[in-house]
Amino acid sequence: MRPIGLADLRQITPYAWEIPRSFRNDMRVTARLYASRPMVEHLVHERALEQLVNTATLPGVQEPALAMPDIHQGYGFPIGGVVATRAADGVISPGGVGYDINCGVRLLASGARYPEVREHVARLATQIQRDVPTGIGHGGRITLDDRAMDEVLNTGLGWAIKAGYASEADADSIEERGCFVGASADAVPERARKRGRDQLGTLGSGNHFLEVQRVERIHDRARAEAFGLFEDQVTVLVHTGSRGLGHQTCTEYVRLMDQVMAEYGITLADRELACAPFVSPEGQAYFRAMASAANFAWCNRQLITHAVRDVWQRVLGRDEDLAVVYDVSHNIAKLEEHRGVPCVVHRKGATRAFGPGSDGIPERYRRTGQPVFVPGSMGTASYVLAGTDVAMSETFGSSCHGAGRRLSRQKAKQTIDYNRLRQELDDMGIEVRAASAKGLIEEAPAAYKDVEEVVNVMAETGVTAKVARLVPVAIVKG
Amino acid sequence: MSFLFGSGIANLQPCQMETVEIEAANREALLVDWLSELLYRATSEYRAYIGFQINKLTKTELNATVAAAVAEAIEDIKAVTHHELSIRKHEPGWEATVVFDT
Numbered sequence: 001m002r003p004i005g006l007a008d009l010r011q012i013t014p015y016a017w018e019i020p021r022s023f024r025n026d027m028r029v030t031a032r033l034y035a036s037r038p039m040v041e042h043l044v045h046e047r048a049l050e051q052l053v054n055t056a057t058l059p060g061v062q063e064p065a066l067a068m069p070d071i072h073q074g075y076g077f078p079i080g081g082v083v084a085t086r087a088a089d090g091v092i093s094p095g096g097v098g099y100d101i102n103c104g105v106r107l108l109a110s111g112a113r114y115p116e117v118r119e120h121v122a123r124l125a126t127q128i129q130r131d132v133p134t135g136i137g138h139g140g141r142i143t144l145d146d147r148a149m150d151e152v153l154n155t156g157l158g159w160a161i162k163a164g165y166a167s168e169a170d171a172d173s174i175e176e177r178g179c180f181v182g183a184s185a186d187a188v189p190e191r192a193r194k195r196g197r198d199q200l201g202t203l204g205s206g207n208h209f210l211e212v213q214r215v216e217r218i219h220d221r222a223r224a225e226a227f228g229l230f231e232d233q234v235t236v237l238v239h240t241g242s243r244g245l246g247h248q249t250c251t252e253y254v255r256l257m258d259q260v261m262a263e264y265g266i267t268l269a270d271r272e273l274a275c276a277p278f279v280s281p282e283g284q285a286y287f288r289a290m291a292s293a294a295n296f297a298w299c300n301r302q303l304i305t306h307a308v309r310d311v312w313q314r315v316l317g318r319d320e321d322l323a324v325v326y327d328v329s330h331n332i333a334k335l336e337e338h339r340g341v342p343c344v345v346h347r348k349g350a351t352r353a354f355g356p357g358s359d360g361i362p363e364r365y366r367r368t369g370q371p372v373f374v375p376g377s378m379g380t381a382s383y384v385l386a387g388t389d390v391a392m393s394e395t396f397g398s399s400c401h402g403a404g405r406r407l408s409r410q411k412a413k414q415t416i417d418y419n420r421l422r423q424e425l426d427d428m429g430i431e432v433r434a435a436s437a438k439g440l441i442e443e444a445p446a447a448y449k450d451v452e453e454v455v456n457v458m459a460e461t462g463v464t465a466k467v468a469r470l471v472p473v474a475i476v477k478g
Numbered sequence: 479m480s481f482l483f484g485s486g487i488a489n490l491q492p493c494q495m496e497t498v499e500i501e502a503a504n505r506e507a508l509l510v511d512w513l514s515e516l517l518y519r520a521t522s523e524y525r526a527y528i529g530f531q532i533n534k535l536t537k538t539e540l541n542a543t544v545a546a547a548v549a550e551a552i553e554d555i556k557a558v559t560h561h562e563l564s565i566r567k568h569e570p571g572w573e574a575t576v577v578f579d580t
Contacts, residue, residue, distance in 0.1 A: 075559045075560075075579060076560075076561065099556040099557045099559075099579045100556060166535070191518055191522070194522045195518065195522045197520055204554065206554060206580060244522070247556040247557050247579075248518060248557075251518075251557045251558070252514055254560070255511070255514075258503075259503065260508065270560075270561075271560040271563070272559060272560050272561050276559075376505060409580060436552075455561040463488075478554075
């Protein structure tokens with residue numbers, strides 16, 4: 001395959017670029033990238049664009065195959081990719097969702113202003129690290145028996161409400177109300193259940209984190225008010241997914257798809273794109289398993305929410321429950337209708353960003369568009385955005401999901417000095433609780449793109465509107 | 479497996495022997511499935527594998543006896559991927575490239 005050069009990209013607007021179908025014979029649709037020119041100049045040397053082109057070859061792919069400005073190299077699909085396939089005759093691909101099924105972000109809002117809690121932040125961070133299992137090793141505080149596991153996988157938040165970890169109001173503030181239609185525990189491999197049985201309520205490692213933040217700036221007062229956000233407010237951001245249960249589910253279905261693709265006459269540029277027709281028995285089984293793993297992830301973030309609420313009340317002595325602003329998934333495949341066509345929308349490192357008036361978002365966000373959370377790299381700002389009509393017409397209702405990696409973890413370890421990084425975070429006044437030095441280095445700001453640039457591209461194209469800028473005051477990392 | 483369990487793995491004592499049997503469509507899939515099997519056992523049972531005896535190895539089949547020790551991983555590996563997977567003859571033996579999702 002010939003490398004992609006700048007001349008292969010056609011700039012269609014200041015922040016949108018396309019690689020036409022004529023670039024490669026096997027492309028079924030155009031590949032479109034949202035990025036600034038400097039971002040594109042950097043990206044042409046990366047494998048991620050070739051991966052984007054590969055996704056444009058999938059059977060049933062809808063025009064166009066997309067990449068958000070936080071695009072970087074993934075496995076098969078690029079991270080930051082959005083690929084919609086026709087439900088009727090297109091494919092579903094486990095690689096288009098990723099190994100961490102329903103990895104996502106939840107924002108919790110307090111009623112407190114930062115000056116009210118400033119002196120307690122260090123204790124808050126320490127206690128959160130004690131009460132929310134992080135890093136690698138043994139799991140959480142509960143181990144699910146078979147019956148409870150079935151209920152988590154089948155009903156998601158329904159189980160959490162029954163078990164006293166969640167309220168109906170929490171469910172109202174989560175995509176799909178935390179219960180994916182079509183979930184079926186029967187489709188989840190036994191090994192995935194076993195790997196996840198003691199991991200509910202655990203943060204994990206890698207890029208997962210929990211952050212106490214301060215709302216530093218409001219960009220859109222009306223939307224911020226609708227989201228329950230105000231200046232100087234203290235918020236908590238939770239970033240984690242379905243842990244070992246999701247990883248094993250993906251592993252086993254990639255293997256299954258790899259085995260059956262030939263029967264369906266599917267040939268691909270990359271084995272990690274392994275897929276099957278959505279309507280096939282294998283496609284349907286994966287969809288049910290993925291939906292169940294998504295339920296597991298929502299329960300995981302809910303148990304962490306429960307623990308954080310408890311810490312908040314104990315440390316601060318405040319009689320308030322942190323409110324769930326919203327919970328967004330950035331590794332998932334959803335059955336949605338776009339331009340009148342039922343589609344399987346694969347979002348791999350991308351966030352749903354439904355605009356005003358859309359079905360499937362909470363009633364109270366119908367006028368504003370749904371909240372979208374874009375965490376920056378460790379120590380940098382995060383953004384609250386809102387989905388727009390442009391997202392609905394141009395990006396299958398999708399936006400970016402983060403800053404996007406610039407350096408691989410290996411490269412970060414080779415180039416970033418731990419003591420210096422620690423000092424920089426100290427100088428910024430951020431309380432850091434990390435399970436390992438390695439984990440901290442891998443997630444250093446220098447390993448990531450500039451979140452401001454990523455968010456600006458989305459705002460300039462009109463896909464998402466800026467609502468608020470949040471800055472960290474404490475970070476708990478696996 | 480020192481990348482998963484650290485240098486302390488050298489001091490671990492085996493607690494039991496286990497049999498691993500894998501069948502796959504080709505050599506590459508066999509390698510991914512073999513490593514995935516060890517990853518699954520290591521993460522679900524909190525074990526390190528410190529001794530390997532390959533009883534049978536063809537392009538599509540592997541039978542091994544592995545020595546397990548009780549240990550917790552220091553590295554979190556989500557999965558073994560097919561990304562840029564390659565196996566090459568490289569005198570005097572073989573060279574493989576496998577990418578883990580971490």
